[in-house]
Amino acid sequence: MPGPLGSEGGAASVLALAIIGAVVALAAASIAVLGGLVASQVAANAADAAALAAADALSGVVPADPCGIARTAAERNGARLVRCELAGPAASVAVAVAAPFAEVTAESRAGPPGWEG
Template sequence: MRRGRGKEKGSASVLAVGVASVSLVCVAAAGAVGEASVGRASVATAADAAALAGADTLAGFVVGDACEIAARAARVNDARLESCSVTGSEVRVVVGAMILGVAVTSRARAGPPPG
């Protein structure tokens, strides 16, 4: 004689759907966090490349304007040069990009060591 099982029929299916839904949301959130982290690192790399390209121009290794060359290096790395300043033989840049619909920026400096 089985009593009480009639009320719980199918409850395991509802629980399984709920667990699967929560799992999918967690995986999607982890993917978004991972993509944002990789995107942030890419913007930092673009800033470093832009600053180094500008400094190479000032050192005479590349012909052209330091900020134009820095902007080109940023574009090659899927970013945009937001600002560039040259002081002596030092280049400072701010590079930005859109990551998951959010504006992300990174700063970099290249030139001889301070001191």
């Protein structure tokens, strides 16, 4: 005989679906955040590589155009060179990497120790 409010059959199924939905939503949000963190690290690594490559070209260690070799280094590390500035023997670069919801940028500078230019 059903209680005063009727049968409670199927209540656990509704609760299980709600819990599964919450877990799926949390997993999707976590994947997006982790994707952004990975893109940030990729951008930082690519910026460092590009700045070091440009500084090597400026110093004469590598016979190449500093900004051209910085672009190549950034692209080989999964980024796009946004800016390349040369000041004496130092190079400053900025790169961008596509992330799940936005574009992540990073900057780096390389040159001889103590150079303030």
